Amino acid sequence: MPIALFALALGGFGIGLTEFVIMGLLPEVAADFKVSETAAGYLISGYALSVAVGAIAVTAALTRLDRKKALLGLMILFIAGNLVSALAPSYGLMLLGRVVAALCHGAFFGIGAVVAAQLVPLNRKAAAISMMFAGLTISNVLGVPLGTMLGQAAGWRATFWVITAIGVIAFIGIAILVPNRVGAEQKAQAGALRTEFAAFRIPQVWFSILITVLGYGGMFGGFSYIAFTLTEVSGFSPSTVPWLLILFGVGLFIGNIVGGRAADKQLGRTLLILLFVLSGVLVLFALSASSQLMTIICLILMGFFGFATVPGLQLRIMAYADKAPTLASGANIAAFNLGNAFGAWLGGLTLAAGWGYTSPLWAGAVVTLCGLVVFLLAARAQRGEFSRNEPGALLPVK
Numbered sequence: 001m002p003i004a005l006f007a008l009a010l011g012g013f014g015i016g017l018t019e020f021v022i023m024g025l026l027p028e029v030a031a032d033f034k035v036s037e038t039a040a041g042y043l044i045s046g047y048a049l050s051v052a053v054g055a056i057a058v059t060a061a062l063t064r065l066d067r068k069k070a071l072l073g074l075m076i077l078f079i080a081g082n083l084v085s086a087l088a089p090s091y092g093l094m095l096l097g098r099v100v101a102a103l104c105h106g107a108f109f110g111i112g113a114v115v116a117a118q119l120v121p122l123n124r125k126a127a128a129i130s131m132m133f134a135g136l137t138i139s140n141v142l143g144v145p146l147g148t149m150l151g152q153a154a155g156w157r158a159t160f161w162v163i164t165a166i167g168v169i170a171f172i173g174i175a176i177l178v179p180n181r182v183g184a185e186q187k188a189q190a191g192a193l194r195t196e197f198a199a200f201r202i203p204q205v206w207f208s209i210l211i212t213v214l215g216y217g218g219m220f221g222g223f224s225y226i227a228f229t230l231t232e233v234s235g236f237s238p239s240t241v242p243w244l245l246i247l248f249g250v251g252l253f254i255g256n257i258v259g260g261r262a263a264d265k266q267l268g269r270t271l272l273i274l275l276f277v278l279s280g281v282l283v284l285f286a287l288s289a290s291s292q293l294m295t296i297i298c299l300i301l302m303g304f305f306g307f308a309t310v311p312g313l314q315l316r317i318m319a320y321a322d323k324a325p326t327l328a329s330g331a332n333i334a335a336f337n338l339g340n341a342f343g344a345w346l347g348g349l350t351l352a353a354g355w356g357y358t359s360p361l362w363a364g365a366v367v368t369l370c371g372l373v374v375f376l377l378a379a380r381a382q383r384g385e386f387s388r389n390e391p392g393a394l395l396p397v398k
Contacts, residue, residue, distance in 0.1 A: 002119045007173030008112045009135035014166040016139030018101050024148030025156040033091040038348040044224050046095050047102040048340035055106020055334035067115050068178050074104035079167040086160035106333045141249035145242040199321035199328045207378035208317035211371050212335035215275050218368030219306035221343025222282050222361040232357045234295040251303025259308025271312045275372040278305040282365035286358040
């Protein structure tokens, strides 16, 4: 594999770390700025909403720009946002830094995937793209727990200083290692952009977006306040939270692989089963959170089934928007993060209402069940959703 892919993967690692590490540091950040748990949660939902906006708006704005220059510009935005977070003297500036860093998230992965595919022969494009996204996966498995551990030992600002440094290294790597030729054949794409937007005339594309918001948002809502659940309900000490997050990361890493393989075989049935089981896992977690053993089991299962849905959810919208999948795919990345924001917001409301630290898990289960209902309605509207002759995804929409 070209060494340039490692630079892209490093950028993905830093971006993934920025998004998720705040969850393990939420108690420390809330205490430092003297804000409530609910207000601290806005650092999660604010980031997610910015990703949702940036995934479409920033990608569309950069369609005419050379892709290498676009990636470098996005990394500058990423570095600036994390630098503001590391230096922030107030909660408001911390939130601003999160928003700025988030704007590059969706566009980086969208444009980076195209660049990765251009770096290799035709028969290795999928492997190249998966390698770039490996940075995001590794950030969850190792980066987030280690970042949480660093933040607890040296202060949460130290974690954001390290993330800023990762951004600088990734910028240098992309500048040196990614060849200029990746953008050489790029043309002005005003007409192509209009074609991409035409995909949103397909009802199943909107069904897919809503399923993603609800199906993924439910899991994320339960996970957003997991540090409080682990310490206040399960009785774990704050120092054990990073190690528990590693278990969650292992679950999501394996679930992402297994879910992708299952979705390649039977997408509709895979999503049906995963959404149903995920809602059940969230209920089980809420009921058994006072048991440390059951908490560990449910944490792994939540990671597994929560992220096992991701490949299928992405595959579904691309199948229905097969004539113009680029912007639809970006919209689904926005949907994932809109789900993140919605889940975190709803979980925060349940905490503010005084319903206890397991209430975000209950809310997440309800939201995931709503995603399952929408999926069933979409499947009923589209005959053949559960057909055995699915070619990995769905039959192309005519």
